[in-house]
Amino acid sequence: MQGDAFQAFVPRPLPPVPPVRVDQALLERAQRAVRRLDGLSHLLPDTSLFVYSYVRKEALVSSQIEGTQASFADLLLFETKQAPGVPLADVRDVSDYVAALDQGMDALHAGQPLSVALLRRLHRTLLRSTRGREKSPGELRRRQVWIGGDRPSRARFVPPPAALVARCMRELDRFLRGSDLPPLVTIALAHVQLETIHPFRDGNGRIGRLMISLLLCSSGLLSEPLLYVSVFLKAHRREYYDRLQAVRAEGDWEGWVRFFLEAVAACSEDALGAARSLLGLFDRNRRQLSASASALAVFERLQKRPIASVAQLQKTTGLTFPTVSAALERMKQLGIVAELTGRRRNRLFAYAPYVAILSAGAEPLKR
Numbered sequence: 001m002q003g004d005a006f007q008a009f010v011p012r013p014l015p016p017v018p019p020v021r022v023d024q025a026l027l028e029r030a031q032r033a034v035r036r037l038d039g040l041s042h043l044l045p046d047t048s049l050f051v052y053s054y055v056r057k058e059a060l061v062s063s064q065i066e067g068t069q070a071s072f073a074d075l076l077l078f079e080t081k082q083a084p085g086v087p088l089a090d091v092r093d094v095s096d097y098v099a100a101l102d103q104g105m106d107a108l109h110a111g112q113p114l115s116v117a118l119l120r121r122l123h124r125t126l127l128r129s130t131r132g133r134e135k136s137p138g139e140l141r142r143r144q145v146w147i148g149g150d151r152p153s154r155a156r157f158v159p160p161p162a163a164l165v166a167r168c169m170r171e172l173d174r175f176l177r178g179s180d181l182p183p184l185v186t187i188a189l190a191h192v193q194l195e196t197i198h199p200f201r202d203g204n205g206r207i208g209r210l211m212i213s214l215l216l217c218s219s220g221l222l223s224e225p226l227l228y229v230s231v232f233l234k235a236h237r238r239e240y241y242d243r244l245q246a247v248r249a250e251g252d253w254e255g256w257v258r259f260f261l262e263a264v265a266a267c268s269e270d271a272l273g274a275a276r277s278l279l280g281l282f283d284r285n286r287r288q289l290s291a292s293a294s295a296l297a298v299f300e301r302l303q304k305r306p307i308a309s310v311a312q313l314q315k316t317t318g319l320t321f322p323t324v325s326a327a328l329e330r331m332k333q334l335g336i337v338a339e340l341t342g343r344r345r346n347r348l349f350a351y352a353p354y355v356a357i358l359s360a361g362a363e364p365l366k367r
Contacts, residue, residue: 016253
């Protein structure tokens with residue numbers, strides 16, 4: 001590669017000049033969809049049921065875009081200290097994303113602004129295990145990187161030189177603090193800018209999508225991270241990457257913003273539909289179990305953690321082992337739970353219809 005000439009792309013500070021022309025009808029549709037989704041959090045008796053699931057779905061799908069093969073059930077199995085059906089490294093990647101998103105939400109709730117300093121801390125969490133530990137977690141890159149091809153001169157895209165990364169990130173920081181654009185437009189622009197700067201050696205796609213979730217909350221659009229935009233980006237990943245590149249190569253900010261607003265509107269509507277399906281499911285199953293206080297107690301725990309062992313349910317409900325076992329057997333007969341192991345001992349049960357609803361759109365990509 002010695003003497004191999006190439007050009008790196010250095011993005012101009014945001015906002016773009018001339019200003020981005022925004023499809024106002026599409027912007028209003030996306031804003032309405034987000035408001036309806038946020039309204040759900042004010043109506044639910046326990047938003048934690050949905051936040052727990054939705055955070056995991058966003059983490060899972062964002063990681064799948066990067067090639068992990070974990071499923072929703074694999075992540076839940078890992079969190080209950082059971083062996084997932086895929087390599088452990090894949091599930092740890094998703095689990096670290098969950099931890100980083102939770103950490104970011106805790107920071108926002110504590111009054112901290114979303115900043116480059118916070119993103120660096122979250123990146124450290126995102127890459128804390130397995131494949132990311134050797135990639136300088138939390139540190140801005142100190143070397144040239146490129147995307148596609150075996151060398152920069154053959155790459156599809158070459159981000160700015162390492163010496164300019166800190167400056168570019170400071171400019172992004174200033175934009176996030178001072179933007180007077182509609183929040184959804186600000187978020188759309190900031191995501192492209194972060195991906196273009198490519199500030200870290202690894203994990204840039206995931207940290208950029210995680211930033212979307214946090215900006216939706218820090219801007220006041222959502223009270224809780226109930227929107228999993230990565231589902232749309234995964235389903236349209238070819239266009240996703242092409243739209244990002246079109247901004248760099250052609251300055252097509254309008255095309256990207258339109259694509260992003262479509263993603264927000266579609267995913268808000270899907271998340272609201274999933275919430276309604278889950279509420280309907282909870283209500284039907286609760287009525288099926290209304291004659292048994294012990295079965296209802298087990299059911300309430302499975303709404304919070306939809307995969308659990310008999311021993312875990314015994315501990316969290318305070319019921320005896322035989323009582324929990326009998327309740328699960330009744331629920332199994334009704335099709336509410338499924339036993340996962342086929343064993344006589346240390347059996348594991350899943351709230352199967354719940355897992356099925358949340359798994360929609362979260363199937364691993366075929367290699």
